[in-house]
Amino acid sequence: MAEYQFLAPFTLRNGVTIKNRIAMAPTTLRSSLYDGSVSDNELAFYDLRAGATGLIVTEVANVNALGKGFEGEISVADDDMIPGLAKLAGTIKAKGSKAILQIFSAGRQSSVAVLRGQQPVSASAVAFPRDPNADEPRALTEAEILQTIKDFGDATRRAIKAGFDGVELHGANLYLLQQFFSPDANRREDQWGGSLENRMRFGLAVVDEVATVIKNEADRPFILGYRQSPEEPMNPGIEIADSLAMAKVLADKPIDYLHLSLKDAFQSPFKDKTDQEAILDKYLAILPADLPLMIAGLLRTPEQVEALIQRGVAFAALGRELIVEPNWGEKVIAGDEKAIRYALSPSDTELLNIPHSVVTWLYSRFKNGLSVTTDEQYDINDPAKYYKG
Template sequence: MSKLFEHTQLKHLALQNRVVMAPMTRARTSQPGNIPNPMMATYYQQRASAGLIISEATQISDDAQGYSFTPGVYTDEQVAGWKPVTRAVKAQGAAMFCQLWHVGRVSHPTFHNGELPIAPSALAPVDTKVWIADEQGKGNMVDCAEPRAMTQADIDRVIQDFAYSAKRAIEAGFDGVEIHGGNGYLIDQFLRTNSNQRSDNYGGSRENRLRFLLEVVEAVCTEIGADKVGVRLAPFITFKDMNCPDIVPTILEASKQLQARDIAYLHLSEADWDDAPVIPESFRIELRERFTNTIIVAGSYTQARAEAVLDKGYADLVAFGRPFVANPDLVSRLKNHQPLSNLDGATLFGGDHHGYTDYAACEIS
């Protein structure tokens, strides 16, 4: 049998296979309050044949939001909304982590009562847009605004917001949390020289640029335990104006520091567009040498590519994104070599059950 379908362990968790449902923003919360709802419970339950589900990116505070209708996990109402989701997923045998994010400069004053978003430095990302919808759910992509540079008080508060939301996520029934440190959002903005031009202890040297990530991780580990914490990083992704010449060695150093803190996993977000750069095998070897706990990879993986990266020992779990949108029974389809359905890209963000919970499972002949 393929390694992809083997039972395995993630720290304290027994996983029914090595298939992960990747975090994907779908923007279907109930309003007001960005509250998870029964439709979301159905959506995740349909896909709970995965070994692990990582939730869509979930904001840690009011000022962490950058897109309409994305969920939070810091209010009582949001926690109550997540509980049926996690129960539904666990009933099907999957584990579930909540991906915690703060978008930083990838935002707009619309989400901040007219105030500017916060970021390491007052630098707007070039050619970067966010999705903003009206009360009827009709949305448009809008340019990000120039943020204001975070003060020390802002930094301290956001670190505590991560820890508090992690605690609330466990209360909501999640098995753990994934700290989103990639794809151009706040933590990633601290890691990169082009978005972080601070002159204090959080900018300049590699050690300083890593400080915010590590302080967030330590606060969250203190709150819920390192065995319930994963981190997502994106060394080769440069969209959202994130082309930093020092990011690969920075992330290799981060992996060493994260291993020292014995977190549950490191989730590598790989570029997934057609002409994306190929990740050098030398990087995968060096990453594995520095980080020996569970590694998850994600980025347009086919079954063949997934099995190859598992066989070489460069990863322990493989995450699938878009294929899981259109194929709620993705694990069965892969195992039985059945064709995959295509997703309807027009229904990815916002809307109702159409393009969300109405994708059909494949009939096994």
């Protein structure tokens, strides 16, 4: 069996030790109950993937009613959700994985239909430009901004009570935390918008609120992570330099890891084609040694994961690959890498506990980087060849 560095344990700033460097990236299942309660389908999905995975970041949970972004989304907006969330945390932790609840507000990435007639909210009244059918949001008032910050704190309190090992603030993928940071979504002229410093303010205030709740409420070391998308395709939009500047500020906050959401873990910036330096190297160059970096981006093979760890990244977050192969970690540990699945068989979705609600999404929106055994290009003799990048 290969001696992979990613199988070694890692200790975070707060003293919590993760048994290995394998993380499960947040995976949208769209399978919660009508009120945002955790469903049996979700529990079955996570149960199959817990164990050899050192750390599991759950799919997003909304922190308030206006934060809901899609049907079948988990909620952490009310104390009534705690029993179901406790089942989710317990399911993940029972097999030795750390359970991290990702929390967010969708902002303008919601709709009037999802919000049952209410208008979506954002930093400013600017509709998402890449969706011609997007509903125009209204700008949050000062009082609503302060309440939303508190809602993130209340959500963290519930995660603590439910038994999670930590929370991850979803400041990526064009959701509300990123919207305040974005010059496209944020056209405000008050303290919450305008300059780069002001556009950072909302996300940093959420970090401070959540850190305070953890300090006052947690009876155990509790992990706080933050997720970023380093660039936006819009112009004006977030640039790499903006995100690196915010990462430097975040590094001085009591967060335990920084998580980058990338299309390819090893990619260089997509907005400036002349810049060939990998994004991960840009972050490693400016982050302090004690702040671990987690990266998600179409990781599949043990060789890819090991290459990432050897570059200095602390955690490799697998998304689509852990959908296809729940026992990825177990097979690597056992030296049985030839048995790793790299393609999804349509006949195996029930075997893999993949909720029916997400299957259509896998074959459409998330098809990029997902090989299916019935695809014409699928090669049974080399199923991983599409993923070596």
